[in-house]
Amino acid sequence: MREAIHDQLLCGSLLGYPMVNTRVRVLDGRHSNLRSKSPLIFQQGAVSIVRELFAGSSPCLLEPFTTVELNVPERIMGDLMSDITGKRGGRVLGIRNVKARFSADSADEIDDQRKSIFALMPLSEMVGYNTYLRSISKGEAAFTMTFSHYEKISGMKQAEILENPFYS
Secondary structure, three states: OHHHHHHHHHHOOOOOOOOOOOOOOOOOOOOOOOOOOOHHHHHHHHHHHHHHHHHOOOOOOEEEEEEEEEEEEHHHHHHHHHHHHOOOOOEEEEEEEEEOOOOOOOOOOEEEEEEEEEEEEEHHHHOOHHHHHHHHHOOOOEEEEEEEEEEEOOHHHHHHHHHOOOOO
């Protein structure tokens, strides 16, 4: 029975994605003496119960988020910050001065013309971001990204995904 429940959770209820942060606890299990005591009967029962629970729940899709560090010229910081927080649905975590790369005087000298922006952005918004960043900065900006975590997708975005026949 445990395997049947686990398999159903791996299949999920939305587009076949696995269910996460879900706990199933079987409180009672009875069988009639008239029926077969085969484990298959219990597995089928578990599958139907989990499917009923799916139907009565309101699951949501999760979206991967990335931590992004952008090394940019100071003159385009305003444009990038509004792009990150507006259109792309990200959050700016902080801004840091950039150390000069080739300083003859000191290794700790600050480059007044460049800044590092740290942000959280949905992975889906990072597709094509390199091209956008290069065009807005005339090739002077660069970024790195690493996976951070998953977050719930907004209701409107989830409805759009679920209505798209490409995903089903």
